[in-house]
Amino acid sequence: MKRAFCFAFILLSSLSFSQNFEDTWEDHFSYNSVKAISEGNNKIYAAAENSVFVYDISTQEIETISTVQGLSGELISTIYYSENFGTLVIGYENGLIDIVMDDEEEVLTVVDILEKQTIPPDNKRINQFNEYNGNLYIAAEFGISLYDLSALEFDDTYFIGEQGAQIDIRQTAIKEPYIYAASFGGGLRRALVDNDNLIDFEEWSTIATANFRGAQTVGDEIYFVRFTNNIVRFVEGSGLINVANLNGTIVDFTEVDNTLTISTEEEVLAYDEDFNLLSLVPFPVPDFESVPQSGISLNNNFFIGTSEKGVLQIPFSSSNPTQILPDGPLFNQAFAIDASPGQLWLSYGDVDVNFNPAPKTFRGISNLVVEEGWTNIDYEALFQAFGKDANDIVDILINPNDPQEVYATSFSEGLLRLRDQTPEILFDETNSNNVLEDVFVGSNNAGIRLYGMDFDNEGNLWTVQSRTDEGLIRLSPSGQFQSIDVTPILENVSGILALSEVKVSREGFIYFGTSDSGLVAYNPGTGSFNIIQANEGNGNLPSPNVRALAFDANNRLWIGTLKGVRIFFNVGGIFEENADVNSQEIIILENGIPQEFLFNISITDIEVDGSNNKWISTATSGVFYVSPNAQETLLRFTEDNSPLPTNNVQDISIDEETGTVYFATQNGLVAFKGTSTAPEEDLSLLRAFPNPVRPGFEGNVTIDGLTANANIKITDITGNLVFETTSEGGSVLWDTRAFGSYKVRSGVYLVLVTTEDAFETKVAKIMIVR
Template identity: 45%
Template sequence: MQYLRLSIFLIFPLFLFSQDFSNQWTGHYSYFEINDIYAAEDRVYAASENSVFIFDAETRTSETFSTINGLSGETISSIYHSSTYDITVVGYDNGLLELILDDEVRTFIDIVDQPTIPPTEKRINHFFENDDKLYISTEFGIVEFNLERIEFGDTFFIGPGGSQINVTGTIVAENSIYATTLNNGIFSADVTNPNLVDFNQWANPIPGSFRDIVIFNNQILVHQNLDLVQSLENNVLTTVFTAPSSIRDMYADSGNLTISLVDRALVLDTNFSETASITSTTEDSFELNTSLTINNEVYLGTNTRGLLELELSNPNTKTLVSPEGPLSNFTFGIEALNNNLWVVFGQYDVNFNPFPLQRRGISKLTVDGWFNISRDEVLGATSLSHITINPNNEDQVFISSLSSGLIEVNNNEVTNLFNDVNSGFESFVPDDSNFVFLNGSVFDNEGNLWVNNSRVDDGLKRFSPGATQTFNVDLSGLVSNPLGNLGFSDTVIDRDGNLFIGGWNSGVIGYNPNTENQIQLSGEAEGSNIPSDYVLALEIDRNNQLWIGTFRGIRVLFNPSGVFQQSNPQASQIIILDDEGVPQELLFDETITDIEADGSNNKWVATASSGVFYFSPDGQETLAHFTTDNSPLPTNNVRDISVDDSTGSVFFATEKGLLEFKGTATGPESNLDNVVAFPNPVRPGFNGRVTIRGLTSRANVKITDIEGNLVYEEVSEGGSIQWDTTAFGRHKVASGVYLILVTGEDQGETTVSKLLVVR
């Protein structure tokens, strides 16, 4: 009875109603890598890496589902739609099952949580619907799911002795159920047999390795030996078609069999004659994952070009029908400024190793949508990792490569690639331009771009746009073995023009361009108080304080300019009180990947394993903590953050997608003409903070009741402040009209606004 005990673990479903985050979040997922597609009526259901879209061929519109709507963000392996029950079913590599019904996502974790199945063998391979049952083919067996009752049924472990085997597909035909397996051949049984949980009820007459099974023109078709399509009848296989190369996928509709190869889609009629071949060419190349034909239209699910639509009668004209988005979900570096967001998809590991080199292009988000610069337009550059927008000319952008040098983009077009051949940037491997390791860069007040250059003596370069050569700063006195310092990360500049660089084992290096003095904060320097010499992130906040993110915690340098006059400069810990009043270090032992200050000087801190923290300006108060459990973040490893001061939006780059949080903290304005408070009115039940924005830098904000009693006062550090609607933190203010009096720093400009509070 062991097989019976194993089979009932899915009878009692463990499902969750997923949360919708669309009020505060926007998902900027990529739909250029298509893992699976399915067609029903006039709609194509497409699964990208970790999100789904439904393309309506009649209306030419798409509806998307992602972590914003409640999907998990894990890697999708299969998709299916039941027209009978109007349910879209999504299967994942890790065994997760999610259903989209009535625009609501339900998540089933039964397979994921099953301890008797190895975690690497839970992948969902295929769906097949028969009557009210959905047969789910997995790497361990077959699982029944009742679509009418929305619950799991039996599980069939059909391998020898009831063992777990990789089932690649399941179909039902003429009261028989057939299952193809990767290594154990084809199995069949009477689908009406009430005891299919008994492996002895399954026959295994045909050995071999089979990757797919479909019903086409009343025939059962399978493919094995990579390139053979065979008909199965009376347990006999007959070859009906031999593909020119390995078959990736087969899809059957009423009149067409569509076969996907890596470089082409073949459309066969009911006589297995080829009626169309859509082939990748040098001029029009694609890598195909899956394809299908419906209503005389062919849809190609490609690996990098999205979902392409074409007519059978005109296979040379392709239309992209994927929703717009960035080129890839593997977002690595981002930079936002004035409603524009630039995105790159470079890659290097914890040891600053970019190999194997990736060439993924550049993406840009504007108010009009996404604009993409393809991989073929970046002059051969790879591992694009860091973006700096020229503050004096926002149409000019410089992108560092941890391999190829520095890219210049003008008016959305890549115009130059500066490397060791045509500029002062250096390769640490002689005569090889694949080793020009540039990363963090920043503009100074004179319009010069300072860039760090890893693994060479002159580790800091001053580059003047329009020129080619560089002014070099020799850092070998602080980094005695440049080749041993595997890479530099960030570069920032303070109000006085001092440069600070973080690196792999160099701690923080400071450089004063006026005096050419250099300093270093590292674990080797006694009393420097740096928890790790591996510094990944630096940020100069609105109070000119240097925040330092390391491999093992966070530190602050309160007077960065003053360290050049100190013999032993020291960074400070941030000590907070936990819930029990015990002092502890903020983010102790956390790997900090980025730090950004928003318009209110609050700090956004990204980590490698704990999501994103949002702190007050001094770090003493945690305003929010976003993880995969309470937000649409698809992973807790967040690589980069960028804040758009003009809108308050905060962008998070992860290896599984790009997310936008609708923040409220904006940068300082030049005048007080647009001061506004929201929400206004404050309605009963509101427990958040009122945001007052449109402020100038260092503006004084006073809030009084209608009788003139002061209830709040603060000096802005950016373009906005937030009020918790209490009287100096003591108690909630009463219902009434409140006056917001704002005075500029020089007291030459004032404005008054009104705020209604209703309790």
């Protein structure tokens, strides 16, 4: 007899410990969409899109686990809690596995499947974890992997398709003496679970050739679900016996404590091991418009993971749900944010790199009040407020003169104004004195395409309207609209994909970007224009696609484009005759070799903090925090070294009062507890922290509450100078070293601060304990 070729495939376990960032970062993820649920230790473990929350059934307390605690931030596909090992295991779409143990603060990241080159990148999804005799059977798109929970290492991997091919295993179930594998593309297969040679595909026999999405053992019975949404029981000697045909697509198939829970898009049902119906919940549930995505039954209660409402706990034979949901925004697909002291606004509208809004997004907006939590205004509330769509909200801006007033631009429907978290008015073609107008792309009505916004010093709101000659818009504090014709500087405006970012200089000049024609400057006083373009000698931009603008403390304009960064120095003189319109690249030394800073990198936003340092976000490379002239990179955040869930960071905003820096990414919102604050008017709020500095502390002492350009001297108690600097913003850092050389000794140190005009002096004390 000819022996079949055996595909032996062993993953060599590679574990890494992820850093916990709770001391310096905060997460603001959405937990509304729950992909998978597990249970154990009297707790419910709910997997949202890229984070997890844990609900204690006894105390009703909720704990969250996210990138701040060390998770990867990738899209979660399944979750499992092992009571035997006190271990939570999280599987991802890309094949990554995170392990969180009850008695450990760190997250273990397992990258073996993710990095295995013999498995195609789009075939690594983890579908299910199934524990048996101390091992996890990992059902994945390529086959089955065996993972030893006690040793935290991989054993064999089984490719059980024809001739050892990789097939998509959706779930496994064990009913001794067999292990069953339900697959898409390989039918229903089984083998002896104690067989030491399961890596040999010939040891697996095919029971049925149809496509299966699930397998679960319930007591002494085993059930499977076909892609045709019918449930079958396997009986030895009789084969597969149909037991139910369900309405709606089955989205989850789970067993807990000998109760089988089946979730469809229309209902969730619970059955005992003999397939007697115990209870069902039809959807949608009153007051919670959503659809099921996952579910389990425990102690005569359904715990149902929904698409938009978190987890709903519903007792059997009841229609009264209890919502289990951590505080957070509506969605993780953050696009635009704006912060002011103590609050943040977030929108979810989206356009691609070519400013194409299709498909339209209907996601509402969210507001964080730091001391109170999140208030979410969903799309339905916006629709009901105005009787028409308020979709594709691509920018959001807090009125600096009235923090309770917020504006939001729609790349489809006009300008939205909110007050006290309530939609107040939607400006469109009907109520803007004919300034806002529908535009056409070809023969298609593309709506009112507004994008960037900024306020000038007189309280006027400036925004831009794409594909129309009257492309620059001013809304006065009294509510009067004015449009400005931009054709004197931009020919064929209707052919430009979009007018983009807007910023107003301290002189009141309006600068706005375009998608393909560079940067336009407008002087409201004279009505004159000028333009900064990509051609050498006519602007020197690395790309005519301008995505980000920021004025720094020196009134220099930082320009972010699709292919890098430039600085424009002639902000105040751009309208003079023969004005220099050339922007300057930033040249840095890298390993002693001159290089252009952020060469060919797509820039999404630039923000300036209280110390005149720059935060620069990118579409592919995370975030850069650089010195005032960008010659020094102070910090670099990526998904590999920080809680950023992706390197695609869409927007940045800074709370100038606390120094907190918010990052909006396509996979969620996170915040860095920065220390650079805006300068104060006087020294009444001077403080130093941490204070005292305790043994083992390796960070910097922050001295804030400073005025601009204040002189700071630090001396020991006898007057010996150990540190001196000048503030650029409202705070400075001291590394507790004497002029950067050696750490100072234990003792009391005096912080002597003098304002720039020497009118005010104040002293603070720092206690250092080594």
